[in-house]
Amino acid sequence: MKSDDPVTNETVERLCAQADLPLGPERRTRLVPMLAGLIAAANELSRKMAAAAHQSILPILRFPER
Amino acid sequence: MAQGDPLDLTIIEAAAQLEGRRLSPVELTEAMLQRIAKVDKQIRAYITVCDAQAREVARAAERMIQAGYCLGPLHGIPVALKDNIYTRGVRTTAGSKILSDYVPSEDATVAARLKRAGAIIVGKTNMHEFAWGGTTDNPHHGTCRNPWNPERFPAGSSGGSGAAVAARTCLGALGTDTGGSIRLPSSVNGIVGIRPTIGRVSNYNVVPLAWTMDTVSPMTRTVEDCVVMFEVIAGYDPFDEHSAQVPVADYRGELGRSVHGLRVGLIRDYSLTHVQKAVGDAVRAALKTLEGLGARIEEIAMPSIHGNISAQLTIESCEPSAYHQQWLRTRAADYGEDVRTLLELGEMYLATHYIQAQRYRSLLRKEFLEGFKRVDVFVTPTLPFTATPCGATEVVIEGNRKEDMLSAIMQFTGVPSLAGLPALSLPVGFDPDGLPVGMQVIGRPFDEGTLFRVGHAYQQVTDWHTRSPRL
Numbered sequence: 001m002k003s004d005d006p007v008t009n010e011t012v013e014r015l016c017a018q019a020d021l022p023l024g025p026e027r028r029t030r031l032v033p034m035l036a037g038l039i040a041a042a043n044e045l046s047r048k049m050a051a052a053a054h055q056s057i058l059p060i061l062r063f064p065e066r
Numbered sequence: 067m068a069q070g071d072p073l074d075l076t077i078i079e080a081a082a083q084l085e086g087r088r089l090s091p092v093e094l095t096e097a098m099l100q101r102i103a104k105v106d107k108q109i110r111a112y113i114t115v116c117d118a119q120a121r122e123v124a125r126a127a128e129r130m131i132q133a134g135y136c137l138g139p140l141h142g143i144p145v146a147l148k149d150n151i152y153t154r155g156v157r158t159t160a161g162s163k164i165l166s167d168y169v170p171s172e173d174a175t176v177a178a179r180l181k182r183a184g185a186i187i188v189g190k191t192n193m194h195e196f197a198w199g200g201t202t203d204n205p206h207h208g209t210c211r212n213p214w215n216p217e218r219f220p221a222g223s224s225g226g227s228g229a230a231v232a233a234r235t236c237l238g239a240l241g242t243d244t245g246g247s248i249r250l251p252s253s254v255n256g257i258v259g260i261r262p263t264i265g266r267v268s269n270y271n272v273v274p275l276a277w278t279m280d281t282v283s284p285m286t287r288t289v290e291d292c293v294v295m296f297e298v299i300a301g302y303d304p305f306d307e308h309s310a311q312v313p314v315a316d317y318r319g320e321l322g323r324s325v326h327g328l329r330v331g332l333i334r335d336y337s338l339t340h341v342q343k344a345v346g347d348a349v350r351a352a353l354k355t356l357e358g359l360g361a362r363i364e365e366i367a368m369p370s371i372h373g374n375i376s377a378q379l380t381i382e383s384c385e386p387s388a389y390h391q392q393w394l395r396t397r398a399a400d401y402g403e404d405v406r407t408l409l410e411l412g413e414m415y416l417a418t419h420y421i422q423a424q425r426y427r428s429l430l431r432k433e434f435l436e437g438f439k440r441v442d443v444f445v446t447p448t449l450p451f452t453a454t455p456c457g458a459t460e461v462v463i464e465g466n467r468k469e470d471m472l473s474a475i476m477q478f479t480g481v482p483s484l485a486g487l488p489a490l491s492l493p494v495g496f497d498p499d500g501l502p503v504g505m506q507v508i509g510r511p512f513d514e515g516t517l518f519r520v521g522h523a524y525q526q527v528t529d530w531h532t533r534s535p536r537l
Contacts, residue, residue: 012414019413021395030407035414038383041376042419048373049422049429059424060431061278063264063486063511065310 007036072097073234074534077291080237081139084131091131091142091186095124098144098188102235105537108216110208111230113149113159114190120144123186130184139294141184146230146239149190150197151282152271153177160273161193161223163206163400164393174271175306176240176282176299183298188236192226195405197242197275198386199223200250200475201456205402209456212254213535214501218453221250221475223275227285228255233537238286238295244275245378246449246479249491252285253448253504256493258292258521258531259285261479263488263512265310267296268303276385277308278424279483288531289492289521293317296514312512320515325523326360328516331441334367340477341450342463348495348503349447352524359523366437366444370429371481375473377430378480380415380423387412431485438510443520446478448491448504482508490517493530502530 012028012035023031049057069083072094083089099117106112127142147153150160152170154177159165173181180187192210194202202210202225210225212218213233220229224241228251231239241248243261252259260283267282274280284295297317303309330353332338338346353363387394390409398406437444450463451474460468461475482489487508494505509517525531 015414021410021413023410027410031410031414034407035411038376038379038411039415039419042380042415042423045373045376045380045426046419046422048370049425054425054429057425057428057432059421060427060486061424062308063310065265065312065512 007032007039073101075237076288077139077143077237077286077294080143081141084142085136087131091124091127094142095120095144095186095188098236102189105233106235108211108537109213109229109233110210111192111226111233111235112146112189113161113192113207113226114157116156116187116189119156120186120188127184127186137182137184140180140298143185143238144188144236145180145185146189146191146227146236147177147187148193148224148227148239148241150193150242150273151177151240153187153190156190158190158273159207160197161195161204161207164397165273166206170271172271175268175303179299191224191230191239194223194225195402196273196386196390197223197244197247198405198408200246200472202226202251203457211456212453213537214256215453215499217455218501219254219456219458221254221449221453223247224285225251228252228257228259231255231257231285231287232535234534238284238291240282241285242272243281243283243483244279245382245476245483248283248285249448249479249489249504249506250475252491254453254502256502256530256533257285257287258289258490258492259283260292260296260490260514260517261482261488262300262514264486265308266312266488266512266514267299268306268309270303270305274389276382278385279381289518289525290321293321293518310512315515317515317518320519321522323519324360325356325520328361328443328520329441330356330361330363331366331437331444332363333371333444333446334365336368336371337444337446340463341447342452342497344452344497345447345450345503349445349505352494352505353445355524355527356520359527364441366440368433368437370426370433373426374430374480374484375476377423377426377484378476379473380419383408383412384415384420427484430481434485434487442516444508446506446508448478448506449475450477452497452499452501452503478506487511488514488517490521492521492524495530
């Protein structure tokens with residue numbers, strides 16, 4: 001998903017199917033504008049972190065004891 | 067005979083009176099329970115009041131003191147615990163309907179440590195449902211309100227703990243902090259709260275929100291009281307896989323040290339940017355006070371600071387949705403609407419979004435560790451605005467532009483959470499409506515001692531922390 005792809009009802013329906021999360025049409029519609037904002041911001045962060053300058057950075061899942 | 071109103075005593079003052087037998091644990095606990103009965107219908111800071119148990123424990127604590135035994139500075143001190151912290155034999159709802167009848171068979175490590183130190187648990191505090199939100203507008207257990215103005219929110223998710231301490235219904239409380247849930251309610255309720263370094267305090271038997279960011283810690287009226295509670299709960303716990311084997315420092319020893327020569331960092335275009343005027347003014351004045359005590363202020367660039375809100379929202383969306391996956395499919399209607407929506411949204415991120423957000427944490431931490439070569443602490447406001455009306459989902463920070471509450475509220479508190487750094491919030495003033503303003507002090511990993519030192523030095527020359535709401 002690219003940030004310039006609009007999040008639509010169909011997008012949410014597809015993601016729900018992928019997650020095996022059965023949501024009715026009313027709930028799916030409610031999620032569309034919120035998901036659009038969240039995904040756009042997440043994609044922007046992803047582009048930043050995918051830059052060559054950051055290629056050696058590892059994810060933190062546990063902090064070192066120092 | 068007790069000196070002063072027991073409700074106004076700090077932990078340190080109450081402990082001295084208890085040990086000197088000028089005040090008894092029974093008197094002190096009774097004063098707190100009567101205060102809860104008087105004000106909590108309005109504030110809704112508690113989900114469960116443990117009145118019978120608290121009275122029984124207070125009588126036992128009193129007998130021990132009469133026999134010459136004192137378990138330490140928390141012996142006979144009434145405290146409250148956020149309701150996502152397991153308490154053996156006392157229901158632990160996590161602010162939810164789903165766990166509304168859940169009674170744990172064992173304590174959380176932090177609860178057990180407080181009990182062993184002689185603390186008396188007067189109740190379990192209200193919270194945002196499952197800690198996933200910052201308002202404590204709880205649809206199952208009642209809307210928690212701010213003691214400084216009950217029409218305003220107490221923030222969250224540990225809003226009940228913040229309101230309970232501010233309303234003088236307990237002398238200290240425990241909260242949990244994932245993206246700001248201790249510091250936000252500490253700020254808007256005019257009290258002190260610390261988010262510890264991840265691994266410093268055990269999370270064992272605490273209902274999780276986001277495993278890689280969750281922490282537990284005290285909320286009190288003074289920094290000194292915070293230290294007393296922190297010393298009891300900090301330290302390695304073999305039951306918590308993320309617990310750190312790092313020795314616990316002499317935090318009380320730190321309180322005696324001056325801040326002369328301490329280097330305080332401001333993050334360029336961030337620390338004092340995009341905040342309500344009263345908030346900016348109060349934090350600038352607090353910085354002047356620290357300068358007056360001999361601290362030096364330095365501005366530091368941190369190129370990756372922007373992006374933190376997206377990273378926090380991504381991690382705080384995905385991890386709770388993994389924890390709640392089964393309930394969301396079997397008991398969706400039992401969630402409040404806001405939390406249900408956030409849990410649904412958390413299932414719709416891509417794995418790459420989550421991993422890039424976790425990589426961003428490494429980048430942010432690296433920049434902070436670099437910055438700590440030049441300064442000892444960083445300072446920001448705790449949140450960019452003062453308490454909003456209860457029920458508000460938007461907030462105005464500058465001009466007339468309305469912003470989404472969830473993103474706006476984590477402007478400053480998300481950063482230490484992501485970078486795994488400790489951060490202290492302390493009161494530094496009031497806005498023109500009489501609502502408290504908080505300042506956040508961020509420290510090096512496992513250097514909570516310096517944060518306590520800065521906060522205590524500030525409280526020695528200011529009186530914001532001595533003011534109390536009229537209820």
